[in-house]
Amino acid sequence: MLAEPLGELMAQHYAEETYLSGLVDVVVPVPIHRSRLIDRGFNQSAEIARVFCEHTSLKFEPDALVKSKKTRDQVGLPEEERFANIEGAFSVVKPDAIAGRRVLLIDDVLTTGATANETAKILRSAGASAVYAYTLARRV
Numbered sequence: 001m002l003a004e005p006l007g008e009l010m011a012q013h014y015a016e017e018t019y020l021s022g023l024v025d026v027v028v029p030v031p032i033h034r035s036r037l038i039d040r041g042f043n044q045s046a047e048i049a050r051v052f053c054e055h056t057s058l059k060f061e062p063d064a065l066v067k068s069k070k071t072r073d074q075v076g077l078p079e080e081e082r083f084a085n086i087e088g089a090f091s092v093v094k095p096d097a098i099a100g101r102r103v104l105l106i107d108d109v110l111t112t113g114a115t116a117n118e119t120a121k122i123l124r125s126a127g128a129s130a131v132y133a134y135t136l137a138r139r140v
Contacts, residue, residue, distance in 0.1 A: 003044070006136055007051020010106070014056060020132065025101040026059045027052065030119055031090070033067040048136065049106040058104065064094040065119060074114065082114035090119050092126035099127030110138040 014020055029049035037043055046062050053060035069089040074082050092098055103123050110116060110133065120131040 003047035003051050007048045011052045011055035024104040026061050027104045028061050028064050030107040031065055031067045033070045045107045061097045064097040066093050079112045082112050086114050086118045090122045095126045102130040103128045105133045107135045110135040
């Protein structure tokens with residue numbers, strides 16, 4: 001599975017980035033909807049985050065955030081539709097794991113920032129003191 005080398009790569013880069021070192025208390029992967037998880041069998045962001053945490057010794061909270069609303073696939077949607085599509089799709093189900101903590105949100109790809117924006121908003125509303133998005137790739 002590609003999660004191993006990709007998570008290791010992210011951990012190596014994280015260690016080299018002094019601006020993030022010491023700023024994070026907990027790692028939360030961007031969740032996928034339960035129906036998507038059943039179809040696919042895994043959440044790529046959670047698998048990458050798991051490996052990342054093994055190499056950084058950061059606390060991994062894979063179930064703190066859930067995608068509670070099934071949405072259309074973001075791929076192919078124009079930017080403005082991506083933000084509307086994802087609005088209200090996430091919930092924090094383990095607020096004690098988030099409250100007062102600095103969260104590193106891990107996702108595989110950042111395209112428009114719609115998912116990162118929405119999840120950060122939900123994590124902050126659950127009491128996260130800060131949210132940093134960390135992705136494997138981004139659109140340029």
